[in-house]
Amino acid sequence: MRIYDLILKKRTGGALSEEEIEHLVAGYTEGSIPDYQMAAFTMAVFFQGLSESETLFLTRAMVNSGQKVNLDHLPGIKVDKHSTGGVGDTTTLVLAPLVAAAGVKVPKLSGRGLGHTGGTLDKLESIPGFNTGLSDTELAEAVNETGAAVAAQGQNLVLADKKLYALRDVTATVDSISLIAASIMAKKLAVGADALVLDVKTGKGAFMKEREEAFELARIMTAIGRGAGRDTAALISRMDQPLGRAVGNALEVKEAVLSLCGEGPADLEELCLVLGGWMVFLGGKAESPDSGGEMLKELIENGAALDKFKALVKKQGGDWKAVDDFSLLPEAEQKIRVAADRDGYIIGLDALKIGTAAVVLGAGRQKKGDHIDLAVGIILEKKIGDLVKAGDCLAVIHARSDSRAELIESVKSTVRSAYKYSNEPASAPYLICGWIDREGDEHRV
Ligand code: URA
Ligand code: CA
Numbered sequence: 001m002r003i004y005d006l007i008l009k010k011r012t013g014g015a016l017s018e019e020e021i022e023h024l025v026a027g028y029t030e031g032s033i034p035d036y037q038m039a040a041f042t043m044a045v046f047f048q049g050l051s052e053s054e055t056l057f058l059t060r061a062m063v064n065s066g067q068k069v070n071l072d073h074l075p076g077i078k079v080d081k082h083s084t085g086g087v088g089d090t091t092t093l094v095l096a097p098l099v100a101a102a103g104v105k106v107p108k109l110s111g112r113g114l115g116h117t118g119g120t121l122d123k124l125e126s127i128p129g130f131n132t133g134l135s136d137t138e139l140a141e142a143v144n145e146t147g148a149a150v151a152a153q154g155q156n157l158v159l160a161d162k163k164l165y166a167l168r169d170v171t172a173t174v175d176s177i178s179l180i181a182a183s184i185m186a187k188k189l190a191v192g193a194d195a196l197v198l199d200v201k202t203g204k205g206a207f208m209k210e211r212e213e214a215f216e217l218a219r220i221m222t223a224i225g226r227g228a229g230r231d232t233a234a235l236i237s238r239m240d241q242p243l244g245r246a247v248g249n250a251l252e253v254k255e256a257v258l259s260l261c262g263e264g265p266a267d268l269e270e271l272c273l274v275l276g277g278w279m280v281f282l283g284g285k286a287e288s289p290d291s292g293g294e295m296l297k298e299l300i301e302n303g304a305a306l307d308k309f310k311a312l313v314k315k316q317g318g319d320w321k322a323v324d325d326f327s328l329l330p331e332a333e334q335k336i337r338v339a340a341d342r343d344g345y346i347i348g349l350d351a352l353k354i355g356t357a358a359v360v361l362g363a364g365r366q367k368k369g370d371h372i373d374l375a376v377g378i379i380l381e382k383k384i385g386d387l388v389k390a391g392d393c394l395a396v397i398h399a400r401s402d403s404r405a406e407l408i409e410s411v412k413s414t415v416r417s418a419y420k421y422s423n424e425p426a427s428a429p430y431l432i433c434g435w436i437d438r439e440g441d442e443h444r445v
Helices: 003-011 018-030 035-048 052-063 091-101 120-124 136-146 159-169 177-189 211-227 249-260 266-282 289-301 304-315 351-361 405-418
Strands: 079-083 106-110 148-152 195-202 231-238 334-339 344-349 377-380 393-399 419-422 432-436 442-444
Touching (some): 003 018, 003 035, 018 035, 018 052, 035 159, 035 177, 052 177, 079 091, 091 106, 091 289, 106 136, 159 177, 195 266, 249 304, 334 405, 351 393, 351 405
Parallel strands (some): 195 231
Antiparallel strands (some): 344 419, 377 393, 432 442
């Protein structure tokens, strides 16, 4: 099999067989196929796309390029979730304990913050002692005992993705829908959950800026899931403004705890109940996603969800007392108000700008391996739809005491510029654009 011929075939719009794709991925992973040939291939894919079966072959070949996490020996239906990433997206912290409280097993492997988006592992590590570095055996044991565990994805999972993603990053081929779908789904399929609920984001703060692209990505990812024998559903939700009010690691942990008590922001609660409703439904504990959501509401009201979070924190070595006593969590020394400079209704709140401002404060990494500050971030006091008067507090910046004055000024001006106003009331913001059910049927709101 000549790699040249495979590149040419894709460049001219042909379809590759499973053996051909397997050969490419295996050869690239072990190093016998050089970067320049793989780069040419990914560019051909960018322009010609992959068919549904080619995308499934690519995903399977990527899964086979590394180790897998086998959870077959765990009793019960295991349900995983994945979000394509956003700003202030605190859903995993809420959903893992909440869905586990409904009796569904949730093994969740998560990542660190990337670009302007936060990462679940960083957030959890703001709880003193919390250990995200579980072995496969420890993960299985924690899920079996507590019902849910959240851990770092091992270094040897989906080896092809590590090389391929780095290559795409420098060859302008990241935003190919087929390649994104295969990259995300390979990492999900390498972990042996029985069912999967995807949250595909669209809008300013998301990978997929356009709604139709988000639906297409959701269609392809759910088709891959079904093709691999996993029960898969996807939600398409808006990420124009940050989710909830808190952006930043410890700040989002506090927001998650409030949500588990029923005192969180309305948008975060809505998304958690819809996504969680699907997880409970696919986990076989509810008749429908709606009744799954109702069940979760009760588990929040009766305290079971919060108890489950404490159990999860304790099992993973964290200081569970911090769940009741926020003074045990990292806290920024400086709190700076950002005031509105005019009257009006808020009609826009740019998630990308807020995410970037949080990174500049030190809540995220500007490059891989950077040290992050778990205490810093931004609390949004006003969001889309709110009426403000000049001088009202829009947001509070949580910064370190040694942050330079110029840095604070620049963050302040970025936060202020993220807000867009109108003299007319804004239409009520909605969150859910639609979903794809377990049969692959599309529903639009
Ligand atoms: N996230 C991933 O994991 N892979 C992609 O290709 C894009 C986003
Ligand atoms: Ca949030």
